[in-house]
Amino acid sequence: MATQTADLKPFDARPPPRLGDMEALLRTVVRRRAVKSRSQVLREGDKPRVAHVLLHGHTFRYRMLVDGRRQITAILVPGDVCDLEAVMRGRADYSVGALTDCILGEIPAERIADPTTHDPEMTRALWRRSLRDQAISREWLVNMGRRDALEKISNLICELRFRLASVGLASDIAFQLHLTQSELADVLGLSCVHINRVLQQLRRSGLIQLSDGTLTVLDVALLEAVAGFDPIYLRLA
Amino acid sequence: MATQTADLKPFDARPPPRLGDMEALLRTVVRRRAVKSRSQVLREGDKPRVAHVLLHGHTFRYRMLVDGRRQITAILVPGDVCDLEAVMRGRADYSVGALTDCILGEIPAERIADPTTHDPEMTRALWRRSLRDQAISREWLVNMGRRDALEKISNLICELRFRLASVGLASDIAFQLHLTQSELADVLGLSCVHINRVLQQLRRSGLIQLSDGTLTVLDVALLEAVAGFDPIYLRLA
DNA sequence: CGCACAGTTGACGCACATCAACCTGGGTGG
DNA sequence: CCACCCAGGTTGATGTGCGTCAACTGTGCG
Numbered sequence: 001m002a003t004q005t006a007d008l009k010p011f012d013a014r015p016p017p018r019l020g021d022m023e024a025l026l027r028t029v030v031r032r033r034a035v036k037s038r039s040q041v042l043r044e045g046d047k048p049r050v051a052h053v054l055l056h057g058h059t060f061r062y063r064m065l066v067d068g069r070r071q072i073t074a075i076l077v078p079g080d081v082c083d084l085e086a087v088m089r090g091r092a093d094y095s096v097g098a099l100t101d102c103i104l105g106e107i108p109a110e111r112i113a114d115p116t117t118h119d120p121e122m123t124r125a126l127w128r129r130s131l132r133d134q135a136i137s138r139e140w141l142v143n144m145g146r147r148d149a150l151e152k153i154s155n156l157i158c159e160l161r162f163r164l165a166s167v168g169l170a171s172d173i174a175f176q177l178h179l180t181q182s183e184l185a186d187v188l189g190l191s192c193v194h195i196n197r198v199l200q201q202l203r204r205s206g207l208i209q210l211s212d213g214t215l216t217v218l219d220v221a222l223l224e225a226v227a228g229f230d231p232i233y234l235r236l237a
Numbered sequence: 238m239a240t241q242t243a244d245l246k247p248f249d250a251r252p253p254p255r256l257g258d259m260e261a262l263l264r265t266v267v268r269r270r271a272v273k274s275r276s277q278v279l280r281e282g283d284k285p286r287v288a289h290v291l292l293h294g295h296t297f298r299y300r301m302l303v304d305g306r307r308q309i310t311a312i313l314v315p316g317d318v319c320d321l322e323a324v325m326r327g328r329a330d331y332s333v334g335a336l337t338d339c340i341l342g343e344i345p346a347e348r349i350a351d352p353t354t355h356d357p358e359m360t361r362a363l364w365r366r367s368l369r370d371q372a373i374s375r376e377w378l379v380n381m382g383r384r385d386a387l388e389k390i391s392n393l394i395c396e397l398r399f400r401l402a403s404v405g406l407a408s409d410i411a412f413q414l415h416l417t418q419s420e421l422a423d424v425l426g427l428s429c430v431h432i433n434r435v436l437q438q439l440r441r442s443g444l445i446q447l448s449d450g451t452l453t454v455l456d457v458a459l460l461e462a463v464a465g466f467d468p469i470y471l472r473l474a
Numbered sequence: 475c476g477c478a479c480a481g482t483t484g485a486c487g488c489a490c491a492t493c494a495a496c497c498t499g500g501g502t503g504g
Numbered sequence: 505c506c507a508c509c510c511a512g513g514t515t516g517a518t519g520t521g522c523g524t525c526a527a528c529t530g531t532g533c534g
Binding site: 180182193197200 | 479480481482483
């Protein structure tokens, strides 16, 4: 359960990306914490006392149903805050897990629980993060409700390519994809068998290439057309 | 395209519910606006200059795909802010429509666009609204991805009952449901034919009763069990 | 060496979509 | 005031996208 970090340039912990927001967030990081791939960062029901900015690696939010079904509700990339809502509401209604070895920056709850008492620059940064999170959730709802499996997967790939590129972690066409097919299934509300078949369809039709956790988009325009992808919801301003 | 308001007590515009938050919001309302049932409050792509607090009636957020598919991403009840994110981001990436005749309170963008410059009480109120919105979106994602049609509908009914009760618009068991079956379908990612069949199944099994837009839950505990409903995500604090 | 987990493939079944017809009530225009 | 229309709801027949089950592979790890 380790190794994943090896694929990335060995620890070039360049404090992630541009986005003036990041500076405001980083100023408030009091401690860094490393967590292992596939370990749990936050458990549903916890009352967290620190929020975590993701500095390196990927994490995801999810909820389990009593019978074991799982739904992943967000995928987080460097620069994202894993558990802002949980800290602000005082209780987590979702869990957070690590998809890779990660480095997290801890922000004390006191600094954010009341958004009006401190650093206005950071308050604005948190608002923007939060608004973008919401925009992504809405897009995922559309994806889940009104697109078929091929469109869903294509759409997710387009979104991740975009988000990773915007933090300098994807070239124009290639990026690291650390999701297993079974995790992909739990993101998109499908079964892992079906994910497998659709991924192969995407490969056979020459749209993507996927090996060793590196996903390469061979025909960006066509994939975005298949997906019905419009990145406007990700726009950063 | 009118009439809907008639079912409600003829205009007892009691400024909705408890929730100290409401007071902070209401203080900033500069104008009230009435809109007709089924009319559009906000169009995707608009750059809105006012936000709208819903004072009376129901609205919904949605997105259309180019081929006409529609996904409803939120149902809004009195006390909710229809378009906060659109105002704060400067551009709407969703549309808002009215399910009934509504009364909206307008809040100027200047009062909220920068959350750090004004009334801290209202900033906190907006944060709480926003966090709750997000919690609901997450729950909807779980619903869409990992529950079958019967569970989805049951869950939505439980949620609406809860939210309406918390603003004094539902008795323990009954409330007004202003969604057509086709709109329900676009909330849950199903076809309206299937919605119809599952609703009848719920009626035949004595769980709900539905006539003239009044939905009565005949067996609350059983319905919540069927739905796998846990209201903790709606908790207001 | 063997176990566990990710991926792959085929056979089969089901939940849901689609299509089409029909009913109903209320609103509208002649 | 009646005739029409149309949106919403209901029902049956049929099709299909995706799930489930099950077997097999490859690979890394204890």
